Amino acid sequence: MKLTDSRIITAPRSVVWSALMSVDVLKACVPGCREMQGTAEEGFEATVVQKVGPVKATFRGLVTLSNMFEPESLTLSGEGKGGPAGFAKGGADIKLEETPEGTKLTYEVEANVGGKLAQLGSRVIDGFAKKMADQFFERFKTEVEESVDDPESESGASAPDRQAMSEEATRNGGQAKKSWFAWLKNLFGR
């Protein structure tokens, strides 16, 4: 199953992008996350406690960022092993577009489960994945918007930086980048 949804985040795209790179933001946003460590480059090690259908488990695994085309798109993927409960894998292809209100974040989420989770809980996986994605992006939106309102926040860029970035984006218009993307997309046939 793939499910697609979007959120308007009232923050500049560069701020949204850097929030996606932040271990603290991700930790705050992943539902049931107990621990998260690491970096965007190396990946984040996470511990998440979740109940999927009849199976409650502690999942330990890695969250990685890939297909990174700053500041437009990336893929967020996670794989967690829940011991005897089996495993869960999920990914979200995220696109960021500038809009008059701020940034439009579009995501396409896919979730897979294995082992006992598949055997006992497969019928609830779609609903579970939707709930997890909704919660994650809702929290993420709140987190980013709050950080913009609070310039001291670690994950938010300072106001002058935001101004500068925004100007740069307008100046380049993303025009050069867009054609470069088009070339890449053709190359990979996506």
Next chain:
Amino acid sequence: MPADGGIGAATIRREDVRFLTGTGKYTDDINIHGQAHVHFLRSEIAHGKIKGLDKASAEQMPGVLKIFTSDDFAEVGGLPCGWQVTDRHGEAMQEPAHPILASGKVRHVGEPIAAVVAESREQAQDAAEAISVDIEELPAVVDMPGALEDSAPKVHDDLTSNLCYDWGFVEENREAVDEAIRNAAHVTTLELRNNRLVANPMEPRVAVGDYTSASGDSTLYTTSQNPHVIRLLMGAFVLGIPEHKLRVVAPDVGGGFGAKIFHYAEEAFCTFAAKNLGRAVKWTSTRSEAFMSDAHGRDHVTKIDLALDAENNFTAIRTETHANMGAYLSTFAPSVPTWLHGTLMAGNYKTPLVYVNVKAVFTNTVPVDAYRGAGRPEATFQLERVIDKAARELGADPIALRRQNFITEFPYATPVALEYDTGNYVATMDRLEDMADLAGFESRLAESRERGMLRGLGVNCYIEACGIAPSSLVGQLGARAGLYESATVRVNATGGLVVMTGSHSHGQGHETAFPQVVADMLGIDAGMVEVVHGDTANTPMGMGTYGSRSLAVGGSALVRATEKIISKAKRIAAHLMEASEADIELGGGQFSVAGTDKSVAWGDVCLAAYVPHNYPLEDLEPGLEETAFYDPSNFTYPAGAYACEVEVDPETGKVSIERFSAADDFGNVVNPMIVEGQVHGGLAQGIGQALLEDCVYDENGQLLTGSYMDYAMPRADDVPFYAVDHSCQTPCTHNPLGVKGCGEAGAIGSPPAVVNAVIDALQRAGHDVEHIDMPVSPSRVWHAMQG
């Protein structure tokens, strides 16, 4: 003949007293002093390379005795396959190694990777969680035609492809069949799937291995339908234990339905580990494990063509099937889609030309093997569905079309190698039309319509080959075992008897039916006869119970052994009465001299045999015990006609079975109550397949139906009150009891009746629906109605 306990009496099942009062002794009830427990760490990945396994911290956990991996089994054989199929081109099937514990790769969800033996089951389970296995996931092969594409990942890297075999039968008829289809006045084609099923016996599998170091004897207690077969396979091919040092006991077994025929890794493991550790080792499957380690059933994808001439005579049948083998070859898996399926494609009809092609395919799923009916339900379903479709296309009455094409003369040699010894398909159809009140269907239809419900009628026939079978024949067909059966009849000094049978009862009622046979022959009370089965230490070598063979083959061995007893007892009686042996008659438990009033009682003869004070010792051994092995000359061919009436809710697509009638010809019947129970159980399983049951994998090879929350078993309110009849009896011509077997008929004959009825209901309501795959669930029916 004792009226209440001989052949034909509906004797109450004596074994039910212990089954119904909780006093049965099942394998899980067996606990051996000092036993340890094993928990298997099973793969949760369908296909992957095992890159590492770290058990160091698990080994330090409380209670852990040893953690076994494939390395521990380097010197041991893998699980053997008991049947070799030769393909269309004369080549042997591809036969992959089948390790006890996964070696190098995992190939299906549920495959055991490591085995933790600990003091308690919970400790073993905890330690298994501490084992870390590094598996590099590989793309899984799930879809069958897709598995044969060049680009498909290979389940077994050392095989040339995922094709186990490409079987053609009868290969010489291939072109003639193609030509007949090209030249036919009408050809009906149907593509369908025979859904994958999980056997789900009430009792999950259990194994307890024990080892006596002083004598070097191994014992395995296991939930098996055939302990002698397990002893032979495990002893000779896996563990290298000679049969005199290995005892296999299958005590009370709570249902098998085929899934307990096969030799499983857990049995070999417990036997091996008991010797390795010097401790008894026990494993009890959880229901979750059963879903992913018991062999599954069915899973065929088929295209069938039926050719007819201008007068609606069947002229040719061509069928192409992809049969799922799963990841490994289970013990008898190759035989199911071939010899148990292709040979039945003639059905009850005199179609002169038949060609069956079967491609058996490896996939990353649990191995598939025989399940109640095994191959014959798959044959019956496609044939009886395509005939129904043909009748509709031709505007013919489906019953009349069948009747027109019935085989009516016996013996009849089919174009697919069988010789039906006897049968009367017209009689069973006549009986069915009567008992199902087909004449009253129209008024029931009108009544349903008044309530806003759709109603449909489905009828079909079936034939099966069972009582398997002649060893010489199955040997030619690739069986790596014989298929005789055995019985020892031991008469005790005071006249009671013990029957030791090589077949096995796991619900069939041997303990009641076998004494009825002996009692009938000797003219004594059935209560004087006790049945022993399930222990290789005290029963003669036998091939076990499956394929509706216990009475037809095992019962025939019992008849032969009892005949030997009678023969010897007559000689003893002749001596006691100083008469000629030829003049001795046996009746009512008395030996008498013909034409005189001289007689001795059964008990006196038995006593004389064991207290031979007055006994012809110079030409007769003392004692009264005889053994017989029986190898039949042919299969038996039960057949019948079934009718199903359904109501379909047009709003929801829900199907409810309103009437179900089964007219069976099982030949002679020993215990009609047991036969009726067998038919009821078979019908419930067939209706379960038709309406509810489906084993589903996702595209990654994850088992999605791993519990009763997702795998729908039939419940009491899913099935109707059945009308069951077996008064049409054409006795088998080649076994001494004239019996044919009844264990699988219900499961073989019922799925097409149900689907035919659903399609009929939709067609009568104006929906142009030609086929719906099983299970015919509300959502499938609803979608079909929406076009």
